[in-house]
Structure formats: structure tokens, C-alpha cells
Amino acid sequence: MIENKKICFVGAGAMAEAILSGLLDHKIVKPGQITVTNKEDRFRLDELVYNFGVVADRTQTYSSIQQADILILAMKPKDIEKALLDIREWTRPDQLFLSVVAGVSTATISHFLGHAAPVIRTMPNTSAIVGLSATGMCLGDHVRDEHVRLARTIFESIGLVFITEEEKLDAITGLSGSGPAYVYYLVEAMIKGGMDVGLSYEDARKLTLQTVLGAATMLSETGEDPAVLREKVTSPNGTTARGLDTLRSYQFEQAVRECIRQATQRSKELGQMFSIQK
Ligand SMILES: NC(=O)C1=CN([C@@H]2O[C@H](COP(=O)(O)OP(=O)(O)OC[C@H]3O[C@@H](n4cnc5c(N)ncnc54)[C@H](OP(=O)(O)O)[C@@H]3O)[C@@H](O)[C@H]2O)C=CC1
Numbered sequence: 022m023i024e025n026k027k028i029c030f031v032g033a034g035a036m037a038e039a040i041l042s043g044l045l046d047h048k049i050v051k052p053g054q055i056t057v058t059n060k061e062d063r064f065r066l067d068e069l070v071y072n073f074g075v076v077a078d079r080t081q082t083y084s085s086i087q088q089a090d091i092l093i094l095a096m097k098p099k100d101i102e103k104a105l106l107d108i109r110e111w112t113r114p115d116q117l118f119l120s121v122v123a124g125v126s127t128a129t130i131s132h133f134l135g136h137a138a139p140v141i142r143t144m145p146n147t148s149a150i151v152g153l154s155a156t157g158m159c160l161g162d163h164v165r166d167e168h169v170r171l172a173r174t175i176f177e178s179i180g181l182v183f184i185t186e187e188e189k190l191d192a193i194t195g196l197s198g199s200g201p202a203y204v205y206y207l208v209e210a211m212i213k214g215g216m217d218v219g220l221s222y223e224d225a226r227k228l229t230l231q232t233v234l235g236a237a238t239m240l241s242e243t244g245e246d247p248a249v250l251r252e253k254v255t256s257p258n259g260t261t262a263r264g265l266d267t268l269r270s271y272q273f274e275q276a277v278r279e280c281i282r283q284a285t286q287r288s289k290e291l292g293q294m295f296s297i298q299k
């Protein structure tokens with residue numbers, strides 16, 4: 022429980038919602054401790070107020086920013102410079118800044134703020150909504166133990182937290198930040214494959230979901246190497262062997278590895294486009 026601290030979200034989209042719903046579900050804060058702000062979409066703020074009971078400051082955004090102890094930056098990378106320049110005169114070095122923005126460095130955030138507030142950069146994922154985010158986190162200048170404790174409490178309410186060096190954040194973005202989309206893509210393909218061989222959409226979806234959930238739970242609960250688990254499914258000359266050979270012939274592994282490399286590269290590019298260069 023985080024008592025007596027006000028949290029203000031700057032940006033009220035998908036990630037902001039995922040984080041605030043985790044905080045409220047786990048009773049880390051009360052709805053009245055959270056304020057949401059965005060650029061212009063008032064209907065979106067109304068929706069969050071209606072669904073979660075949080076506070077939206079539509080007319081005095083800057084006063085909610087001034088009153089906040091913790092600001093969570095949750096806008097797109099292209100919007101962060103303007104957002105920070107708009108609010109900076111209402112911010113102070115004794116506030117904690119937590120960013121979920123892809124690619125943008127802690128040094129850039131500090132630069133745009135123009136003062137010595139502690140900044141923690143994170144990369145969660147949308148599974149935060151069900152409390153299963155894998156969140157990478159790195160610490161900028163001026164961050165003290167009490168800030169790390171607060172950031173941990175917030176992000177552990179939405180899943181696993183992994184503190185690391187800033188150089189790793191692009192890789193974490195390419196792997197686990199974007200990762201849910203890769204899994205959904207695989208699931209889409211498996212459902213289509215099931216339909217190709219005669220199953221209904223509903224049955225293919227149900228069977229695929231249970232298969233993915235079961236496989237993830239096996240990995241997590243047995244701690245086994247995925248290759249070992251894969252081999253246990255694969256009877257010599259059986260059905261799995263034929264399926265896996267087909268995936269290999271389409272260079273499945275190379276495709277997935279290149280996908281993560283490219284997503285990581287894109288995170289670096291976003292960093293170059295929207296971060297100051299040291
Ligand atoms: N979606 C994902 O899977 C993940 C996203 N991220 C990162 O989270 C960040 C947000 O992503 P997501 O929630 O998907 O994005 P959304 O597009 O859903 O939301 C972006 C929000 O930013 C607001 N915004 C834009 N400009 C400003 C501004 N100048 N001042 C205040 N608010 C502003 C928008 O307000 P308005 O609608 O009024 O324009 C909107 O509420 C991104 O940087 C992304 O890299 C990180 C991990 C996973």
C-alpha cells in the first residue's frame with residue numbers, strides 16, 4: 022500500500038490504464054490518489070473516471086501535476102518532448118518520474134524537465150492488465166532507495182520487475198515490451214491453422230488458448246528448458262516432428278530472432294529520434 026502519495030498519469034492510453042488497473046486491483050492505492058491527464062481526449066478521461074473512480078483534472082491539469090508525488094509518463098515517444106516542456110514549470114525535483122515511454126532515455130527526460138528530479142525508465146507490457154507484465158526498469162540520476170521501493174511497489178502490482186542497466190532497455194522493449202504481440206500473432210496463426218484442418222473458429226480458439234496457457238504454465242512450474250519440453254512432445258517420426266520440420270523449412274527460428282532484433286533496433290531508433298544525444 023502506498024499511502025499519502027498522489028500519482029498523476031501524463032498520458033491516459035492503453036498503458037496508463039493497464040498500470041492503474043493493476044494498482045487498484047491490488048489495492049496499492051485508492052482511486053482518489055490517482056489523477057489522469059492527457060492531451061485533448063476528454064471522453065477518454067471520462068471513461069477512466071467512470072470505470073475506475075480515479076480523478077481527472079480536465080481544466081487544471083497543471084494543478085494535478087503540481088500536487089503529484091509521482092508522475093507516470095505514458096505518452097508516445099514522439100509526444101514526450103512537448104508533454105514535458107508543457108508541464109516542466111509545474112514540476113519539482115522532489116517528485117518522482119516514472120516513464121513507460123519506449124526508447125527515450127532517462128537523461129533526455131531529465132534534460133526536458135530541466136531539474137534534478139529522480140527519473141526511472143521502465144518497459145512494461147500490456148499483460149499488466151491481468152497482473153502478468155514483465156517489466157524492465159533502469160534508474161536514472163538522482164534516484165535513491167526510497168524511489169526504487171516506490172517504483173517496485175507500483176510495477177510489482179502489475180507483474181514481474183527486472184531492474185537492469187539502461188543499455189538493456191531497448192532489448193527488453195524488443196523482447197518483452199512488444200512480446201505479447203508476437204504471441205498473439207502465433208495464436209492467430211494457430212487458430213487459422215486449426216480452421217484450415219476443419220475446426221470451427223470457436224473450437225480452434227479454445228484449444229489454442231488452452232495449449233498456450235498449458236505450455237506457459239509448464240515452462241514456469243517445471244523450470245525445464247523449453248527444448249527439453251519440446252522434445253518430450255516430439256515422438257520419433259510422429260506428428261510433432263512433421264510439424265516442427267515444416268516450421269524449420271520456413272525458417273521459424275530465424276524469423277523470430279530477427280523479429281526481436283528488429284524491434285530492439287526500432288527502440289534504439291526511437292531513442293535516437295526522440296532523445297537528446299549525450
Ligand atoms: N502499448 C504497449 O504495449 C506498450 C506501450 N509502451 C509505451 O507506453 C507509451 C504509451 O503507449 P500507449 O498507452 O499504447 O499509447 P496511447 O496512444 O494509447 O496513449 C497515449 C496517451 O498520451 C497522451 N498524450 C499525447 N500527447 C500528450 C501530451 N503532450 N501531454 C499529455 N499527454 C499526451 C494521449 O492523449 P490524447 O489521446 O489526448 O492525445 C494518450 O492519452 C508509449 O511510449 C509506448 O512506447 C510501453 C510498453 C508496452
Ligand SMILES: O=C(O)[C@@H]1CCC=N1
Nearest residue numbers: 123146194198199200
Ligand atoms: O510498439 C511499441 O512501440 C510499444 C513499445 C512496446 C510495446 N508497444
